[in-house]
Amino acid sequence: MAGPRPVVMTGPSGAGKSTLLKKLLKEFDGVFGFSVSHTTRKPRPGEENGKDYHYVTRAEMQKSIANGEFIESAEFSGNMYGTSKAAVQAVQARNLICVLDVDMQGVKSIKRTDLNPLYVSVQPPSMDVLEKRLRDRKTESEESLQKRLHAAKVDMEISKEPGLFDAVIINDEVDVAYEILKDALLLEIQKVKVSNKA
Numbered sequence: 572m573a574g575p576r577p578v579v580m581t582g583p584s585g586a587g588k589s590t591l592l593k594k595l596l597k598e599f600d601g602v603f604g605f606s607v608s609h610t611t612r613k614p615r616p617g618e619e620n621g622k623d624y625h626y627v628t629r630a631e632m633q634k635s636i637a638n639g640e641f642i643e644s645a646e647f648s649g650n651m652y653g654t655s656k657a658a659v660q661a662v663q664a665r666n667l668i669c670v671l672d673v674d675m676q677g678v679k680s681i682k683r684t685d686l687n688p689l690y691v692s693v694q695p696p697s698m699d700v701l702e703k704r705l706r707d708r709k710t711e712s713e714e715s716l717q718k719r720l721h722a723a724k725v726d727m728e729i730s731k732e733p734g735l736f737d738a739v740i741i742n743d744e745v746d747v748a749y750e751i752l753k754d755a756l757l758l759e760i761q762k763v764k765v766s767n768k769a
C-alpha cells in the first residue's frame with residue numbers, strides 16, 4: 572500500500588481553513604503535521620513565529636526563493652507567502668501527513684510538482700457570511716478586508732472547475748464541516764494508523 576498523501580487545504584480567506592486545521596491537528600496529534608509557510612505579512616495577536624508562519628522580510632523571502640529553497644510562492648493581498656522545501660521535509664521526516672494551507676495560486680503551482688497531495692477546498696456558505704466572519708475576526712484593516720473579499724470572489728469562481736479538488740467542504744456549521752473533513756481524510760488517517768502499528 573502506498574504511504575499517506577500530503578493534504579493541501581485551500582479556500583477563500585475567512586472560509587475557516589485555520590479553524591478546521593487546528594481541530595484536526597489537535598485531535599490527530601502524531602498523525603498530521605503542519606507545513607509552516609513563510610510570509611511577509613505581520614503576525615496577528617496570538618500568532619507565533621515558527622508555528623503559524625515564519626515571518627520574514629520581502630528581501631529575505633526573495634533571496635530564499637532565488638536560492639531555490641521554495642516549492643511554491645505567491646503574492647496574496649499585498650504580501651508574499653510560500654512553502655519552503657524545508658517546511659515539508661520537516662513534517663515528512665517525522666512520518667506525519669504533511670498539511671499545507673495555501674491559496675489558489677499555491678494549488679496551481681503544487682499541481683505542477685510531484686507532491687501528489689489530496690486537495691481539499693473549504694468554502695463559506697455565501698459571500699455575505701464570509702464577509703461577516705472576516706469582519707468579526709477583527710484581524711484586517713478595511714483595505715485588507717476588501718482585497719480578501721475580492722480574492723474570495725475569484726477563488727470561488729475558479730473553485731467551480733470540475734475535478735480541481737478531491738473534496739469541497741461548505742463550512743456552515745463548524746462541527747458538521749469538521750466531520751466531512753475527517754471523512755475525506757479517513758483513508759490517509761487509516762494508512763498512518765496501520766503503519767504505526769507495523
Ligand SMILES: Nc1nc2c(ncn2[C@@H]2O[C@H](COP(=O)(O)OP(=O)(O)O)[C@@H](O)[C@H]2O)c(=O)[nH]1
Pocket residue numbers: 581582583584585589608609612643644645647652653654672673674675676677678
Ligand atoms: N501560495 C501560498 N499561499 C499561502 C501560503 N501560506 C498561506 N497562504 C494563503 O495565504 C492566504 C492569506 O493567509 P493569511 O494571511 O494567514 O490570512 P487568512 O487566510 O485570512 O487567515 C490564505 O489564502 C492562505 O491559504 C503558502 O505557503 N503559499
Ligand SMILES: Nc1ncnc2c1ncn2[C@@H]1O[C@H](COP(=O)(O)OP(=O)(O)O)[C@@H](O)[C@H]1O
Pocket residue numbers: 582583584585586587588589590591704705707708742743744745746748
Ligand atoms: N462554521 C463557522 N461558523 C462561524 N464562524 C466560523 C466558522 N468557521 C470559522 N469561523 C470563524 O470565522 C473566522 C474565519 O475563520 P478562519 O479559520 O480564520 O478562516 P481562514 O483560515 O480560512 O482564513 C474566524 O474568526 C473563525 O473563528
